[in-house]
Amino acid sequence: MTRSDSTSSDDIGVVKHDFSACYNQDWPHSYLKAHLALDYIIPDRAKPVFHATLDRYRAVRRKDHLKIIDVGCSYGINAALLRTDMTLDDLYAAYAAIDGPLAGRRSAQHRAFFASREIGADIRIVGVDPSERAARYARAVGLVDAIVTTDLEASDLTDPEKRALAGADILISTGCVGYATERTFKRIYEATANSHPWVATFVMHPYSYDGIARMLATYNLQTRETLVARQRRFSSDAEQQGLLDAMLDRGIDSRLERTTGYIYASFHLSTLSNELLSGMLLP
Numbered sequence: 001m002t003r004s005d006s007t008s009s010d011d012i013g014v015v016k017h018d019f020s021a022c023y024n025q026d027w028p029h030s031y032l033k034a035h036l037a038l039d040y041i042i043p044d045r046a047k048p049v050f051h052a053t054l055d056r057y058r059a060v061r062r063k064d065h066l067k068i069i070d071v072g073c074s075y076g077i078n079a080a081l082l083r084t085d086m087t088l089d090d091l092y093a094a095y096a097a098i099d100g101p102l103a104g105r106r107s108a109q110h111r112a113f114f115a116s117r118e119i120g121a122d123i124r125i126v127g128v129d130p131s132e133r134a135a136r137y138a139r140a141v142g143l144v145d146a147i148v149t150t151d152l153e154a155s156d157l158t159d160p161e162k163r164a165l166a167g168a169d170i171l172i173s174t175g176c177v178g179y180a181t182e183r184t185f186k187r188i189y190e191a192t193a194n195s196h197p198w199v200a201t202f203v204m205h206p207y208s209y210d211g212i213a214r215m216l217a218t219y220n221l222q223t224r225e226t227l228v229a230r231q232r233r234f235s236s237d238a239e240q241q242g243l244l245d246a247m248l249d250r251g252i253d254s255r256l257e258r259t260t261g262y263i264y265a266s267f268h269l270s271t272l273s274n275e276l277l278s279g280m281l282l283p
């Protein structure tokens with residue numbers, strides 16, 4: 001067993017804050033309330049990185065209209081940020097303020113809200129998440145164009161799901177690796193391999209990306225870890241200690257976590273090896 005494999009995702013799950021009660025509801029309000037309480041910020045930090053990745057992909061592949069797969073799409077938070085010029089704080093306020101435009105529970109109103117803010121980013125987004133109600137919300141309000149709700153840790157894609165994923169350009173993900181492992185990413189990649197999509201993933205410390213990177217290497221993708229970004233605050237002293245111990249155990253530098261009281265995530269970008277351009281800068 002290598003050092004980085006010595007603590008399993010299950011071990012981390014025992015100490016990590018449990019958000020699962022809000023993952024699969026008809027409406028996103030309790031998800032956003034629970035995440036705002038811990039200053040969950042990673043989708044906001046990911047937004048410019050994803051935009052830079054999309055821009056780079058367009059330049060390298062000479063393509064304008066892109067098909068994105070958001071692994072662990074939940075209620076469509078990444079989609080909302082990528083399709084509009086909103087920040088995560090704007091979204092939190094829209095849902096949480098008493099008179100916020102998304103405080104109510106009328107699909108048509110939510111759909112109109114996002115449609116009026118669409119900035120025409122020339123993207124189509126497929127959301128993957130076994131939390132079916134959350135994914136259905138994202139589709140109902142137009143944040144994602146299609147959804148895949150099979151739990152790909154446990155079961156294979158259905159044929160319609162394979163068709164929904166085919167031809168993808170880029171897989172993105174925030175806050176999901178750990179729940180989703182190389183089992184899920186392999187099933188998705190296999191269904192999209194003909195178009196050789198890039199994979200752009202934020203992975204919360206101390207989860208490991210090694211298994212996914214190794215799997216992607218079998219499709220000739222090379223993975224680089226290019227930056228770290230804030231994910232959220234620790235929920236308690238016990239969580240902080242448990243995750244810092246797990247980081248130590250895995251040989252992950254925890255200076256940022258100890259200094260700030262925030263958990264960080266590492267950004268991994270996988271591209272075909274001849275597309276790993278030197279000087280490629282990401283924010």
Ligand SMILES: C[S@@+](CC[C@H](N)C(=O)[O-])C[C@H]1O[C@@H](n2cnc3c(N)ncnc32)[C@H](O)[C@@H]1O
Pocket residue numbers: 019023042043071072073074075077078128129130131134151152153173174175176179180184
């Ligand atoms: C912390 S949330 C992140 C959601 C969203 N990406 C964000 O950053 O706001 C984790 C998400 O992973 C999803 N998830 C859990 N198991 C999964 C799996 N096997 N495959 C894909 N997503 C999964 C949960 O349903 C939940 O929506």
